[in-house]
Amino acid sequence: MFGFKYFTPTKVVFGKDTEKQVADLVKEFGGKKLLIHYGGGSVIRSGLMQRVTDTLDAAGIEYVMLGGAVPNPHLGLVYEGIELCKKEGVDFILAVGGGSAIDSAKAIGYGVANGGDVWDFYDRKRKAEGCLPLGVILTLSATGSEMSDSSVITKEDGLIKRGYSSDFGRPKFAIMNPELTMTLPDYQTACGCTDIMMHTMERYFSQGGNMEITDALAEGLLRTVMNNARILVKDPKNYDARAEVMWAGSLAHNGLTGCGNDGGDWMAHKIEHELGGLYDVAHGAGLAAVWGSWARYVYKNCLPRFRRFAVNVMGVSAEGSDEEIALRGIEALEDFYRDINMPTNLKELGVDASDEDLALMAHKCAVGLGGSGGSAKVLYEADILEIFKASRG
Amino acid sequence: MFGFKYFTPTKVVFGKDTEKQVADLVKEFGGKKLLIHYGGGSVIRSGLMQRVTDTLDAAGIEYVMLGGAVPNPHLGLVYEGIELCKKEGVDFILAVGGGSAIDSAKAIGYGVANGGDVWDFYDRKRKAEGCLPLGVILTLSATGSEMSDSSVITKEDGLIKRGYSSDFGRPKFAIMNPELTMTLPDYQTACGCTDIMMHTMERYFSQGGNMEITDALAEGLLRTVMNNARILVKDPKNYDARAEVMWAGSLAHNGLTGCGNDGGDWMAHKIEHELGGLYDVAHGAGLAAVWGSWARYVYKNCLPRFRRFAVNVMGVSAEGSDEEIALRGIEALEDFYRDINMPTNLKELGVDASDEDLALMAHKCAVGLGGSGGSAKVLYEADILEIFKASRG
Numbered sequence: 001m002f003g004f005k006y007f008t009p010t011k012v013v014f015g016k017d018t019e020k021q022v023a024d025l026v027k028e029f030g031g032k033k034l035l036i037h038y039g040g041g042s043v044i045r046s047g048l049m050q051r052v053t054d055t056l057d058a059a060g061i062e063y064v065m066l067g068g069a070v071p072n073p074h075l076g077l078v079y080e081g082i083e084l085c086k087k088e089g090v091d092f093i094l095a096v097g098g099g100s101a102i103d104s105a106k107a108i109g110y111g112v113a114n115g116g117d118v119w120d121f122y123d124r125k126r127k128a129e130g131c132l133p134l135g136v137i138l139t140l141s142a143t144g145s146e147m148s149d150s151s152v153i154t155k156e157d158g159l160i161k162r163g164y165s166s167d168f169g170r171p172k173f174a175i176m177n178p179e180l181t182m183t184l185p186d187y188q189t190a191c192g193c194t195d196i197m198m199h200t201m202e203r204y205f206s207q208g209g210n211m212e213i214t215d216a217l218a219e220g221l222l223r224t225v226m227n228n229a230r231i232l233v234k235d236p237k238n239y240d241a242r243a244e245v246m247w248a249g250s251l252a253h254n255g256l257t258g259c260g261n262d263g264g265d266w267m268a269h270k271i272e273h274e275l276g277g278l279y280d281v282a283h284g285a286g287l288a289a290v291w292g293s294w295a296r297y298v299y300k301n302c303l304p305r306f307r308r309f310a311v312n313v314m315g316v317s318a319e320g321s322d323e324e325i326a327l328r329g330i331e332a333l334e335d336f337y338r339d340i341n342m343p344t345n346l347k348e349l350g351v352d353a354s355d356e357d358l359a360l361m362a363h364k365c366a367v368g369l370g371g372s373g374g375s376a377k378v379l380y381e382a383d384i385l386e387i388f389k390a391s392r393g
Numbered sequence: 394m395f396g397f398k399y400f401t402p403t404k405v406v407f408g409k410d411t412e413k414q415v416a417d418l419v420k421e422f423g424g425k426k427l428l429i430h431y432g433g434g435s436v437i438r439s440g441l442m443q444r445v446t447d448t449l450d451a452a453g454i455e456y457v458m459l460g461g462a463v464p465n466p467h468l469g470l471v472y473e474g475i476e477l478c479k480k481e482g483v484d485f486i487l488a489v490g491g492g493s494a495i496d497s498a499k500a501i502g503y504g505v506a507n508g509g510d511v512w513d514f515y516d517r518k519r520k521a522e523g524c525l526p527l528g529v530i531l532t533l534s535a536t537g538s539e540m541s542d543s544s545v546i547t548k549e550d551g552l553i554k555r556g557y558s559s560d561f562g563r564p565k566f567a568i569m570n571p572e573l574t575m576t577l578p579d580y581q582t583a584c585g586c587t588d589i590m591m592h593t594m595e596r597y598f599s600q601g602g603n604m605e606i607t608d609a610l611a612e613g614l615l616r617t618v619m620n621n622a623r624i625l626v627k628d629p630k631n632y633d634a635r636a637e638v639m640w641a642g643s644l645a646h647n648g649l650t651g652c653g654n655d656g657g658d659w660m661a662h663k664i665e666h667e668l669g670g671l672y673d674v675a676h677g678a679g680l681a682a683v684w685g686s687w688a689r690y691v692y693k694n695c696l697p698r699f700r701r702f703a704v705n706v707m708g709v710s711a712e713g714s715d716e717e718i719a720l721r722g723i724e725a726l727e728d729f730y731r732d733i734n735m736p737t738n739l740k741e742l743g744v745d746a747s748d749e750d751l752a753l754m755a756h757k758c759a760v761g762l763g764g765s766g767g768s769a770k771v772l773y774e775a776d777i778l779e780i781f782k783a784s785r786g
Contacts, residue, residue, distance in 0.1 A: 259407070
């Protein structure tokens with residue numbers, strides 16, 4: 001196993017009505033003038049925003065608001081947020097929403113706390129030396145951004161989607177009320193469950209260092225998400241199932257499931273980032289659409305873990321050769337995707353990609369990786385193109 | 394399930410040679426003048442302390458030293474540490490050792506940061522409003538104090554052992570090098586594994602609120618500790634097994650395995666605290682000695698969880714009545730204790746308790762609980778006495 005760092009300072013307040021604690025939490029972390037950053041109008045229509053601003057008003061906390069964070073959040077809005085924060089003297093950002101609003105808020109925070117162009121961080125040209133403190137009221141379980149060090153931003157010019165990770169960006173607090181996720185469309189709920197599982201699997205399918213305890217935690221997390229994702233297909237208002245998925249989403253990406261391994265594979269994510277950059281598809285659905293093709297391309301190079309995954313997570317029979325068991329595990333996960341109405345290829349995702357587009361995405365992906373990436377099997381541009389082709393359906 | 398708070402800000406640096414990072418970490422958290430607090434001479438004899446002070450000297454960090462923290466650490470030394478910190482202008486405490494040194498360091502930190510008698514916090518008379526920041530170099534995997542909010546101190550006058558929990562006491566950083574635990578006597582290693590499991594089981598055996606994901610994590614953690622505790626009986630220098638146990642020890646008590654439940658049972662701990670206060674036995678061994686008697690006294694009141702524990706953790710057959718399965722699980726855990734040379738009753742612990750001593754301990758325990766305690770089954774003084782009697786062996 002490898003040595004590791006583990007740092008998850010985010011204070012989590014989990015349960016019904018927890019959004020009422022927002023003013024106390026903002027004060028605890030020294031916020032006096034907020035930027036409230038959010039996505040579309042759903043948080044307004046649901047009445048959540050009114051409850052939040054009422055609480056802040058009663059506590060005498062000032063704020064300005066900026067909506068419009070979209071899935072695959074755009075750099076343009078980040079720039080707008082940075083200017084707004086500077087102009088208004090904002091000292092704390094409150095993200096209300098899911099990963100889009102939180103990721104966008106982190107980017108704004110980096111922009112305010114560091115000089116120069118914030119895109120430099122995403123473009124690997126500089127490292128941030130700070131971030132405006134931020135808190136979260138989570139309304140969508142998916143990206144784990146509420147406890148993670150990561151954010152992903154899309155530059156409109158060239159549709160380039162890039163992630164940046166820094167401990168400075170970890171939220172100071174995260175308010176998690178599972179009830180706030182109940183109004184989500186079923187498709188988004190399923191996308192979220194797929195993303196949560198993928199964060200765990202990216203770390204699980206690695207070539208080395210996996211600790212027994214980390215594996216046990218990851219496997220338990222994956223089984224929990226599958227059980228509860230299936231419950232939510234039939235019973236979307238099930239509080240307990242919402243809560244299981246919500247907490248799993250945070251634990252899947254706060255670092256816990258990566259302790260002791262080599263950093264993980266992350267190629268399903270990298271491949272999907274190109275899809276998301278070019279087609280603006282839902283991230284979770286994009287992941288489901290490419291995962292099977294990735295898995296079948298790499299499993300022979302990472303056979304012990306694919307076998308273990310098949311038995312311990314997917315619960316398939318351990319009879320037969322390792323390869324047979326591994327393939328049964330991949331099929332079982334695709335069956336799960338179908339159960340929750342997720343795509344298992346680009347066609348089902350609704351993407352009819354030309355040869356040129358596939359080649360462009362493979363090229364951009366390889367460039368973004370600096371030539372190659374992956375742990376289960378190291379992939380180059382030609383490999384990535386093969387996976388894209390196989391994922392057409 | 395219940396709502397919960399989760400707050401684990403401790404920065405963990407895990408792996409070989411990580412103690413070399415101590416000066417950087419102290420600086421990161423603003424320490425300029427340290428109290429280095431430790432237990433017996435083992436950290437000096439092993440050369441660890443020399444490496445630590447060399448690193449601090451090279452970084453120009455000043456320090457004073459205070460050794461002598463014993464298992465069931467004493468209030469007297471805490472008072473001494475508080476005075477030393479005040480006299481020397483200490484602004485950061487570095488605990489080098491296991492739970493005894495860390496718990497004692499937390500108490501010193503509370504004493505320095507708050508006026509009045511520090512025992513007030515342990516005696517439930519006041520709540521701390523701060524704590525001197527502290528960091529840890531861990532040399533023994535057991536109490537989880539390196540990431541927890543808890544500390545347990547024994548007042549010599551009356552041998553009263555009491556715990557106090559506050560987020561202020563959570564260490565700023567924890568340096569964990571599994572190699573530093575390799576020189577421990579086998580008995581202490583086994584005691585540590587028992588304590589780690591008990592922290593998880595205290596939260597697991599509750600009457601309500603358990604989340605599926607929390608259960609899955611707890612069960613994975615327990616299986617991991619058992620596997621690796623058995624490895625360490627035969628191969629005490631096994632780095633990977635040391636690492637599994639070390640990381641499990643932190644996760645067992647940082648709050649992760651309690652999310653969503655009712656706070657847990659904690660009666661095995663409360664009962665052992667009386668044993669530890671009166672007889673100065675090793676905490677882990679004391680826990681093992683009373684657990685079986687506690688479990689047999691309460692299991693009928695918490696049957697679904699004892700059944701689940703038996704199947705999912707102890708791996709016993711799920712055939713027969715729930716009661717039969719539950720009892721097989723209790724027996725299987727006692728078999729595990731025997732495998733790692735832990736006692737399963739007071740006689741094996743080396744304690745020949747008089748009727749008067751049992752009555753005194755039951756009385757002190759009940760008083761400390763404010764009359765009663767426990768979740769699996771609420772226990773009063775008469776119940777606690779019955780458990781003590783049954784544990785005689």
